[in-house]
Amino acid sequence: PLCILSVGIQASLRERGLDNHAKVAVLGASGGIGQPLSLLLKNSPLVSKLSLYDIAHTPGVAADLSHIETKASVKGFMGPEQLPECLKGCDVVVIPAGVPRKPGMTRDDLFNTNASIVASLTTACAKHCPEAMICIISNPVNSTIPITSEVFKKHGVYNPNKIFGVTTLDIVRANTFVAELKCLQNQLEFPQDQLEKLTARIQEAGTEVVQAKAGAGSATLSMAYAGARFAFSLLEAMSGKQGVVECAFVRSDVTEVPYFSTPLQLGKKGIEKNLGLGKLSPFEEKMVAAAMSELKGSIKKGEEFAKNFK
Amino acid sequence: PLCILSVGIQASLRERGLDNHAKVAVLGASGGIGQPLSLLLKNSPLVSKLSLYDIAHTPGVAADLSHIETKASVKGFMGPEQLPECLKGCDVVVIPAGVPRKPGMTRDDLFNTNASIVASLTTACAKHCPEAMICIISNPVNSTIPITSEVFKKHGVYNPNKIFGVTTLDIVRANTFVAELKGLDPARVTVPVVGGHAGKTIIPLISQCTPKVEFPQDQLEKLTARIQEAGTEVVQAKAGAGSATLSMAYAGARFAFSLLEAMSGKQGVVECAFVRSDVTEVPYFSTPLQLGKKGIEKNLGLGKLSPFEEKMVAAAMSELKGSIKKGEEFAKNFK
Numbered sequence: 001p002l003c004i005l006s007v008g009i010q011a012s013l014r015e016r017g018l019d020n021h022a023k024v025a026v027l028g029a030s031g032g033i034g035q036p037l038s039l040l041l042k043n044s045p046l047v048s049k050l051s052l053y054d055i056a057h058t059p060g061v062a063a064d065l066s067h068i069e070t071k072a073s074v075k076g077f078m079g080p081e082q083l084p085e086c087l088k089g090c091d092v093v094v095i096p097a098g099v100p101r102k103p104g105m106t107r108d109d110l111f112n113t114n115a116s117i118v119a120s121l122t123t124a125c126a127k128h129c130p131e132a133m134i135c136i137i138s139n140p141v142n143s144t145i146p147i148t149s150e151v152f153k154k155h156g157v158y159n160p161n162k163i164f165g166v167t168t169l170d171i172v173r174a175n176t177f178v179a180e181l182k183c184l185q186n187q188l189e190f191p192q193d194q195l196e197k198l199t200a201r202i203q204e205a206g207t208e209v210v211q212a213k214a215g216a217g218s219a220t221l222s223m224a225y226a227g228a229r230f231a232f233s234l235l236e237a238m239s240g241k242q243g244v245v246e247c248a249f250v251r252s253d254v255t256e257v258p259y260f261s262t263p264l265q266l267g268k269k270g271i272e273k274n275l276g277l278g279k280l281s282p283f284e285e286k287m288v289a290a291a292m293s294e295l296k297g298s299i300k301k302g303e304e305f306a307k308n309f310k
Numbered sequence: 311p312l313c314i315l316s317v318g319i320q321a322s323l324r325e326r327g328l329d330n331h332a333k334v335a336v337l338g339a340s341g342g343i344g345q346p347l348s349l350l351l352k353n354s355p356l357v358s359k360l361s362l363y364d365i366a367h368t369p370g371v372a373a374d375l376s377h378i379e380t381k382a383s384v385k386g387f388m389g390p391e392q393l394p395e396c397l398k399g400c401d402v403v404v405i406p407a408g409v410p411r412k413p414g415m416t417r418d419d420l421f422n423t424n425a426s427i428v429a430s431l432t433t434a435c436a437k438h439c440p441e442a443m444i445c446i447i448s449n450p451v452n453s454t455i456p457i458t459s460e461v462f463k464k465h466g467v468y469n470p471n472k473i474f475g476v477t478t479l480d481i482v483r484a485n486t487f488v489a490e491l492k493g494l495d496p497a498r499v500t501v502p503v504v505g506g507h508a509g510k511t512i513i514p515l516i517s518q519c520t521p522k523v524e525f526p527q528d529q530l531e532k533l534t535a536r537i538q539e540a541g542t543e544v545v546q547a548k549a550g551a552g553s554a555t556l557s558m559a560y561a562g563a564r565f566a567f568s569l570l571e572a573m574s575g576k577q578g579v580v581e582c583a584f585v586r587s588d589v590t591e592v593p594y595f596s597t598p599l600q601l602g603k604k605g606i607e608k609n610l611g612l613g614k615l616s617p618f619e620e621k622m623v624a625a626a627m628s629e630l631k632g633s634i635k636k637g638e639e640f641a642k643n644f645k
Binding site: 060 | 373483496499544
């Protein structure tokens, strides 16, 4: 069917001669992010096999998605005994599993529950798909990426170019908020007070949604969009497209902390080149300096947890 | 950002010089279908304004979607007092509101709850956006389309070319199942599905499939039954957790996009939908429709049917008559 959802994409893929046979797994596929994320992945001609894992409901979610008229085959896996089979042969693993914030909580408040979940799931990845790209959505990302890295090191399969903390929603929000303001006032420069307001809004946008949902959860649909956007960038880069750039929270030597997000050039083997910070304004340099202490703490918390895990 | 989710679409829209400023409302936007459907609509460059209505949770859903980097503005409306404002100025209204089936239920078992919901919501549409295209997903579609039509007649704003029962998921399933059996890419398979949107009223026309496919009779019967029961297949697989949501969101979005493209001038847009029809002896029936600026431009009818397909059409008449009458009776006594 000439479905608008994919015809433009199919044509441009064919033009570029890109291979599109990726096997993707979603761990936490039955959840608030996992379900719409899996829908977006199933809709994409980039994906040839979609493996959906969760502790409940995945057979139903998979049956539902399997009826969609796109080529990706869909299979549901439920419970830890089925996790190895889910992961075998996967090129990309996206992990939204875990609990979301409630009003008043910080992402760090999720640590106690989500750290174990991520450590277990990434242990299975290290054992059953050590070559896959791992994309972590589960918060707090500032800690779950160090956890994932330590788990992979423990199993002797660590590759820092293949482990990504998905920060794409922050970029998406920044694009949206800047576009809104530009549209209203038709100018490219912001006075300092407006710049500070805009910056704070981007930083607190996740909390904005938690409040608006009044206990019903955190960002799910926009996170699904952002997770899919990052996964598609990675898949395109892995199949040969040049010049794919995304920001992500990764192992980094750009600053004094061991994990940091900057724009990354992606390629067949994951991170091809870290493009670094570029030129910062004085205001931006201050923010980088001010973030160091919290980043150090969250990273250390993740590393300590992983050392004591299992 | 050069996001693959829309760049191909943006380019092809610009090439075709299509206007893409549509105002779309989703009634039931916080539900299992409504949320992913709203996500797909928000992602599309065809939409410039998205109004989300439900009896709960819509402010949160709207806040969530409003962060996505596409041009559609998003607003949440909660509760009947906000429904008029939600609907004003809308070009297309999509209605997934209502309760889903549990294992063992037919779509008709939903009638008692969903008939009132659809009658209330479409009453508001008749009052506040009588010119809009109305796309009903809420089951049982075989009854909720007659209900909607009677409601619009009551308010003197009935236009049979603008009221559609969304049967697209049956077409999507037919395409997928035929492609599976023949080792084809489902994106290149097109099977018309006619009749209604429940059990044996779902009539796939495999003889009209493009590309042309042949099946031995026993396999054809199995395939036909699978298409007819596919909704139940998902209800069973979800074991009480609901019915098709994600695939229904996909299908609902596909139909909405076809309608929006046709409304903005694209030629040759064809979709099946359950509509007011003179093609058979029953007053509502789904066949392929050519869509245009004013909704249905031309009903393309049944085309040439195989003897097997003719039998299915005849066998569906009695159930369709019953479901249609049930909807019309309900609407006459409503409020």
